[in-house]
Amino acid sequence: MADFSVVGGGVAGLVVARRLAASGASVAVFEASDHLGGTVARHEVGGLALDAGAESFAVRGGVVEALLAELGLAGDVVAPTPGPAWLQPSTGDAVPLPATALLGIPADPLAADVVRVVGLSAAERAADLDALPVGEVPATLGALVRERHGAQMLDRLVAPVVHGVHSQHPDELPVARAHPGLADAVVSVGSLSGAVTRLRAAAPPGAAVAGIRGGVNRLVPALADDLERRGGDIRLGARVDDLGAPEGTVIVAAPGAGSPAAPGRRIDLVTLVVEQEELDAAPRGTGLLVAAGAPVNARALTHATAKWEWLREAAGGRHVVRLSYDATPADPVAAAVADAEALLAVRLPVVVDAAHVFWMRPAAASVPSDLIVVGETVAGSGLAGIVAHAERTAAELLAR
Known part of the structure; x- marks a missing residue:
């Protein structure tokens, strides 16, 4: 009899299952499709093996790199080529993104590379707004930027960056998920730009993201192989409609498993x-x-x-x-x-x-008190957040 049953074989499900199995628990993973990994996938284009989904991960917190080291992939972690990303504005030619920013939020709204993107009037408006006293920090990143830097800064600079990183508009992204220290830094420093300056100074030097030589998709077979080596049971083509059917403690790692999925x-x-x-x-x-x-x-x-x-x-x-x-x-x-x-x-x-x-x-979801859920619906997009949440969940389950 399995101690734990994980419904869903994406990265979150594999991470939590592997951690539980590494502690001696018996674990079964049920994946409805014929392959593991979810959006961390591989395909071949022009004879090249390429990522068909995620192709990098955030290095903040070091959680993904620590996992890769455990899986023997530390030597294949690579940084991207140095150089700026660019922005295609709504009008005009493409321009390099401002050098000193966090998710597009500038450390200095009046910097020349910011003015080049948003225009002088929008930059001056952002500086004026950010000089006002700080009240309660809004719940979403969009509301925070709109309040402290103005709508034009949000629309012209921050929204495209956030959309590129998180696949959603800043109005849909909680401040805590955008950066766990941002709200406290805004209150402590007294401005949004000052908070960005502090957080960037505290971040380790180097690229904010990394990849894996050969593709991020290599993470999936490495997790699956290690899980099976530790005695985990992986079952493909095994759809679970009744969460009461699997043995042991059930962990939901698939959007909508056991209930209608929220629109994604x-x-x-x-x-x-x-x-x-x-x-x-x-x-x-x-x-x-x-x-x-x-x-x-x-x-x-x-x-x-x-x-x-x-x-x-x-x-x-x-x-x-x-x-x-x-x-x-x-x-x-x-x-x-x-x-x-x-x-x-x-x-x-x-x-x-x-x-x-x-x-x-999948859309963000509130978790019923009787369900244990991991994955993007509760951890947000991005491998770093998904892996960290799955690791915490496993630790909490083992602590019981």
């Missing part, structure tokens, strides 16, 4: 493998985020071979470009090629191969 958001990803020597110079750095109202439908573009040295070497002179969409184009590949040409300001006459996938990002 569909995100489409188009990956292009192209030949174009002009992209060798990385004309838009590692990629762009796109502001609302821009003359393209993509919401973000990643120049993956400019971002990851290991992939540049594997691509052998070709380039990999990833574009994400909130609304599915009628012809995703054609739309991606046209948008990539517009965003990169480079013609792409030779498309070697392309792939289109989509993911459903």
